Amino acid sequence: MITRFAPSPTGPLHLGHAYSAILAHDIARAAGGQFLLRIEDIDRQRSKPEWEAQIQDDLRWLGLSWDGPVMRQSERLKVYRDCLEKLWTSGFLFSCSCRRRDIEAAASAPQEGVQLGPDGIIYPGTCRLTGAPKPGEPLPDAALRLYMDRAASACSYTEIGERYRGIHAITPAQMIREVGDVVLARRDMGTSYHLSVVLDDAAQGVTLVTRGEDLFEATAIHVTLQKLLELPVPTYCHHGLIRDENGKRLAKRDDARALSKYRAEGATPADIRRLVGL
16 A cells, blocks of 8 residues: 655645645555655746745654655656657647637637536647647647547546545546546646646555545546556545635635644644544
8 A cells, every 4th residue: 555645835734735644644554555755846936945844844743754755746857758758759749829818718609618627628629730749840848738539548447535435437538528638738847737646656656546525527637647658547535625614625825724823823733633533
């Protein structure tokens, strides 16, 4: 059993992060397995070393220890690019010059109708022809989208989270209709969450992915990529989200829920466990 906690160093850890980290840690330890730490810092503009230091300090304060060295996505950009080049030369990617408002305008045209997927508005296909790779053309410095109709295949994964427990089948028709041509590389990052998380989980040998249920719909994208790239498919556990008294999901902007503030007010790790229901 290998689990992981993969925060982005763009702000303080809050109670929701604590829940996810403790859950992944406890599952691994109960099974005699490994708990890994990965820092998802592909957003170089927002990621700060001081936030990473605070993350590690908060985790240690919670009594969590991780196995092996910390993986940082910023140190794996060549891995992501090599994968993108392979997909590009194999004809699975096309370059996209659309801006967000272009996509909104095209998708909301009367003959189209707006459809939402895991990444927001499903891409209407504007650059599918003009962005297609030419023979021998190098990987462009542009946003890169996946030709979903070429990449998708029948696959499945096992979910053990309470709300979605069971085996989930994924069909090409579903991916084309409900997901569309997702971005695998943003121009300003050289990768995307979808691509990097799939490659990183495989590289770390993760066998159980524990994360919030807000990412449940993205799992179909990740399993599709795992099948396309011939990578192992882990088991998934999408847990409930920690919400405030109004039912709103906690986010990093909710500084009042930051672990550092609970610590400053004298809370103990046991208090945090009780607050999140563990």
